[in-house]
Amino acid sequence: MRGLRLQDVADKAGVSVSTVSNVVRDRPHVSAKMRHKVQTAIDELGYRPNRVARQLATGRTGFIALAFMQITNPYFAELGQMMSRVAERAGYRVLFEETGASLEAERELLTDLDSSLVDGILLQPSAISQRELARTRTDVPLVLLGEASAPLTLDHVMIDNVAAAREITADLIAAGCRRIAFVGHEETALSETSRQRLLGYQEALQAAGLGVDPARLVAFDAAPVGTVPSAHLPIGRALDRGLDADALVCRDDLVAFGAIRAAQERGLRIPADLAITGWDNTWASALAFPGLTTVSPNLATLASTAFGLLAERIDGYAGAGRHVVTSHSIVRRESSPPPAAGGE
Known part of the structure; x- marks a missing residue:
């Protein structure tokens, strides 16, 4: 309904215009009973506050x-x-x-x-x-x-990305994995996201006495990080070159989805032959086959x-x-x- 004013709401509720204004602006001193009375009138009339008028009155856009x-x-x-x-x-x-x-x-x-x-x-x-x-x-x-x-x-x-990467890598170590690769960081000019997650992965390996093998760091090339195709191809190439890994810590869920596809296309069983983890716990991680272990902010x-x-x-x-x-x-x-x- 167009053309309604605060006065129309005030008349409907039997209160003053200033009371209606206080309710519309969500002022704290309005009683619950009065707020309910005004809100009922607003709902019955279909009144919608004018945003321009509200900005002039409050200095805010909403x-x-x-x-x-x-x-x-x-x-x-x-x-x-x-x-x-x-x-x-x-x-x-x-x-x-x-x-x-x-x-x-x-x-x-x-x-x-x-x-x-x-x-x-x-x-x-x-x-x-x-x-x-x-x-x-x-x-x-x-x-x-x-x-x-x-x-x-x-x-x-x-969130603490270093701690989370350390925890999910340690989780794989506790499950018996020993040749754990990190997948999905940029080949050059590491983003801060990749730097922190790579650091946590390295810390977990060093704490377990496993060391960090550069051959198990699978970086991406010119394809943009963050899409399934960009994950699928580099991981497939790494597996074809003989990547010696029993687990992959993936930079994010999209990278992990690409890793799952690449591994399954090569007949690898997940997780028996290759365990895979992701990051973000996006809705698709529960629907992947198999379901994806992941860091959940x-x-x-x-x-x-x-x-x-x-x-x-x-x-x-x-x-x-x-x-x-x-x-x-x-x-x-x-x-x-x-x-x-x-x-x-």
Whole structure:
């Protein structure tokens, strides 16, 4: 219904316009009884607050931006869905921005999204440096996500990638695997994601006295990391060259899906001949055959923590950057053997 005003809602509810305004703006001092009365009138009339008027009254748009590399990547799709749910409960809507891991796109995002468009930005950077982020000045509150290093001035939410990689590698060792390869890092110019996960893998091997064999580091070539085809072909080539491995720690679930296909095409049994693990616990990991053992970030906690920090910035918090590490777990499925008794 168009043309409705606050006065129409006030008349319907039998209250003042200011009371309706307080309910629409979610002011805390309104009693539960009064809030219910006004909300009933709003629902019956089909009233929808005018966003332009609300922005003029409150100085806020009701929108936040969530920017990341690739919206078709299952991890980012699931993160976006979770963030939308968290934001909606607080009265916000999320605008998605795909950067394509482009430095120019990330720079433009920080300079073009001003306070007339969004109230805050959640960014998972892929290309922009910590130094440049520290120098960037924007009138829009900003919270960073993911593995890239963050300046002390900015809020940052992530999981401990080194610890998680160490844990999933140790899980394979406890299951009896001894020739464990790492698959999916970039051939040149390691991303921070790959660097941390590779480091955790190496630490687990060294702690078990196995050492790190460079021949078991399967890097990717020019094909972009993060797609099944780019994973399938390099892993297949490595297996054809005689990769000596009884387990693969894959950089992410998409790489692991490619590894499963390549192994099965060569008649390898999973996990009897080759155990495979992934990362992200995307929805498809449970549907893979066999089901994929994977690192599972706690997306609900990550999303609520990041949004909470951003909301505090929007409300005026101007203190030093807060760096928060959220939880993760290992989800065991059929693609890896269970740890031996007493091996966990």
